[in-house]
Amino acid sequence: MALTGFFLIIYLIVHALLNALIFYNDDGKIFNEGASFMLHNYFIRFLEIGLFAVFILHIIQGLLLWQQNKAARKIKYEKSNYPREIKWYSRYMGWLGTFLLLFLVMHLAQFWAQTKNELYFNGPEIDLYQQMKGIFTNPIWFTLYMIGLASLLFHLLQGFQSAFQTFGINNRRWIYIIKGVGVFYSVAICLLFASMPLAFMVGWLQ
Ligand code: HEM
Numbered sequence: 001m002a003l004t005g006f007f008l009i010i011y012l013i014v015h016a017l018l019n020a021l022i023f024y025n026d027d028g029k030i031f032n033e034g035a036s037f038m039l040h041n042y043f044i045r046f047l048e049i050g051l052f053a054v055f056i057l058h059i060i061q062g063l064l065l066w067q068q069n070k071a072a073r074k075i076k077y078e079k080s081n082y083p084r085e086i087k088w089y090s091r092y093m094g095w096l097g098t099f100l101l102l103f104l105v106m107h108l109a110q111f112w113a114q115t116k117n118e119l120y121f122n123g124p125e126i127d128l129y130q131q132m133k134g135i136f137t138n139p140i141w142f143t144l145y146m147i148g149l150a151s152l153l154f155h156l157l158q159g160f161q162s163a164f165q166t167f168g169i170n171n172r173r174w175i176y177i178i179k180g181v182g183v184f185y186s187v188a189i190c191l192l193f194a195s196m197p198l199a200f201m202v203g204w205l206q
Contacts, residue, residue: 093159157182
């Protein structure tokens, strides 16, 4: 989980930075050029297969882990005495992951499937900037994106730290540094993503 998680952590940085091109506020010209370059680049198409494989592996690993944890605790404790240091979201990684999966299905249908329809099936030409605008100015989609991104925040807060622990980095001083980097990364990436629907919704981007 840790290895696939790391790959996804890096992917999210690239994804968020590329999307941030919308903030040039040039009607999406630069953003659409960047997206079009990625779309027509064979190397990126090849990487995308790897990305999907990693996503699927990460999800399967997560589901197996969730099931194992449940099986290990067949009889529920009468009263759950979790130590205070264990955050609520650590116990709900499975649910957060499930929300994220639903978010991802919705997200891929709204964007990825559209560009692939154009590329492989001669579908209508798609202006991703206008597509974003249409989706993010709709209150229902806007709310679902915000819920998805909140799930991502807690999922990352927990996942980032456990990844390092899995690799055996649990020395006291390093733990503090890693916790800090993890919190910074998780908050920064989710805020950057969330600023995109928000910018369209409140009309900063037209
Ligand atoms: C508001 C935030 C987000 C925006 C505006 C956004 C935008 C986009 C766009 C425009 C595409 C289509 C790219 C193309 O097909 O050429 C895309 C694809 C994709 N997005 Fe997002 N995205 C956001 C958040 C996320 C999050 C949080 C995740 C993961 C948890 C994610 C995962 C993906 C994946 C896996 C793809 C398909 C692979 C790819 O084309 O890169 N996105 N996104």
